Amino acid sequence: MQNAKDTFYEVLRNRIAALNPGRTTVVRGITRPAILVEENELPTEFHLPDCFRVRWLQMSADANGCMPLMMLPxxxxxxxxxxxxxxxxxxxxxxAALDGELLAVLNQWPQSAQKNNYTPLSNGQPAAPMAANIWWGEPAFGAIEVKQDRLARTVTVVVMSYQEAGEL
Structure with a gap:
């Protein structure tokens, strides 16, 4: 379900960049929108401040339909x-400003997107549209955490998509 994960990241990244162009971070010398996916970055104990970090949790599937429905929290x-x-x-x-921005991009209509295969990008080709869409549920905001001189929050959301033939 890498395609669903990549598509969700792209949607969030583009929406954050459009909502607040000043919400940027520098990763390995490159300025980009302040969102990253932990599994796609070098491991580090340091968390960039004012940057959204996406961490994928345990995936589950409902195989009762004609195509498996994958749920990716x-x-x-x-x-x-x-x-x-x-x-x-x-x-x-x-x-609170970070909370508001994240809520705005997650609740922005549509709460879905066409799933894309981003593998062709490595060969200089555009992303390939797939047949299925991704969509996501309502975000659940966790309690505020105090981490020394920082305030932190974790928001969970479930991303869903049908698994297409040949998709990993």
């Missing part, structure tokens, strides 16, 4: 120290 984690201009004393407001 993910945790979207983020944390903030607040702004340096305010000495970090605005970290609650900064976390």
């Amino acid at each position: 993910c945790a979207i984690e983020y944390e903030t120290p607040g702004t340096s201009a305010n000495g970090g004393m605005d970290r609650g407001r900064t976390l």
